[in-house]
Amino acid sequence: MWTSMDILSNPLAILIITSISIVLACYYAYNHQQHKKKHHPIAATMLHHILNFHRLHDYMTELATKYKSYRVLSPFRYEVYTSDPANVEYMLKTKFENFGKDKKEVGA
Missing domain, CATH: 1.10.287 (Helix Hairpins)
Structure with a gap:
């Protein structure tokens, strides 16, 4: 021993x-x-999207009603969705320059 x-x-x-x-x-x-770090709540995964594919618009609307901002997880990344008017204004007006744009998205 x-x-x-x-x-x-x-x-x-x-x-x-x-x-x-x-x-x-x-x-x-x-x-x-x-x-x-403050993260938005996880509301769904890509598996939930697949299971609700036949009613995906309604499913996403239900999530947006329940959470103003939330994350959807997939195997290698996550997406953040928001329906909060303050967040939308922040991204599109107040701090627009902080959010990167792909060259093909802006037509360059």
Whole structure:
């Protein structure tokens, strides 16, 4: 049976323990920082869109009635939808320059 002194005298064990500690510290720091940011609630996933495809417009209208702004998750990204007039004004009038435009969208 190994004792704690045997493990601490093994360079490979020290490397493994250190690596695991660093990964856990990075994971904690990343999650802690993510929780500080304010995110809109998750209202649906792409699976919900597929299941409600036959009535997608009505489904999205129901979500917009329930949440003024919300996220829809998909495997590699998420989309933010809003029906809040203050958010729409912010994006289209107040801070229009903050929202990037694709060259093909602006006709360049």
